[in-house]
Amino acid sequence: xxxxxxxxxxxxxxxxxxxxxxxxxxxxxxxxxxxxxxxxxxxxxxxxxxxxxxxxxxxxxxxxxxxxxxxxxxxxxxxxxxxxxxxxxxxxxxxxxxxxxxxxxxxxxxxxxxxxxxxxxxxxxxxxxxxxxxxxxxxxxxxxxxxxxxxxxxxxxxxxxxxxxxxxxxxxxxxxxxxxxxxxxxxxxxxxxxxxxxxx
Numbered sequence: 736x737x738x739x740x741x742x743x744x745x746x747x748x749x750x751x752x753x754x755x756x757x758x759x760x761x762x763x764x765x766x767x768x769x770x771x772x773x774x775x776x777x778x779x780x781x782x783x784x785x786x787x788x789x790x791x792x793x794x795x796x797x798x799x800x801x802x803x804x805x806x807x808x809x810x811x812x813x814x815x816x817x818x819x820x821x822x823x824x825x826x827x828x829x830x831x832x833x834x835x836x837x838x839x840x841x842x843x844x845x846x847x848x849x850x851x852x853x854x855x856x857x858x859x860x861x862x863x864x865x866x867x868x869x870x871x872x873x874x875x876x877x878x879x880x881x882x883x884x885x886x887x888x889x890x891x892x893x894x895x896x897x898x899x900x901x902x903x904x905x906x907x908x909x910x911x912x913x914x915x916x917x918x919x920x921x922x923x924x925x926x927x928x929x930x931x932x933x934x935x
Contacts, residue, residue, distance in 0.1 A: 826854025
């Protein structure tokens with residue numbers, strides 16, 4: 736039979752269970768709230784204790800507060816569409832990628848790729864300042880100390896243990912130090928990356 740008048744330590748266990756149950760279960764919290772709002776019937780009221788109340792138990796140590804997960808930022812597509820429009824305007828980038836090149840010879844593809852390459856390079860140099868993430872020469876031996884920026888350096892190969900890590904620099908990486916995209920009028924439709932052309 737369930738003890739309807741548990742002792743101090745029994746009540747302490749119930750209190751802890753109820754506390755964490757309320758935090759983790761909204762339905763359970765609602766039932767406890769309704770129970771607290773319901774007045775006790777006279778026959779169900781607990782009898783007055785005959786002995787003095789036991790001293791309050793020491794408060795448990797507070798659990799460390801976990802930081803809330805950072806919300807993901809939604810990138811605006813406007814700048815990406817603007818860059819795509821610039822690459823199309825100066826390098827015919829979309830025309831090149833969308834072209835079916837299966838029937839072209841390597842020489843024809845190479846000639847077209849050279850034009851696209853020159854145009855893409857001009858767009859990058861006009862609108863961005865790009866620098867390598869690492870200044871060392873590719874192929875050189877480098878050591879990454881503890882606390883290195885994992886967003887700027889990706890470890891590959893047999894990654895075991897902890898920093899410091901020593902390895903060969905296979906790619907220096909790239910970072911954008913400055914962006915100079917043109918300002919857009921409020922009425923500009925950035926989704927039109929290349930207007931249709933009608934020759935009269």
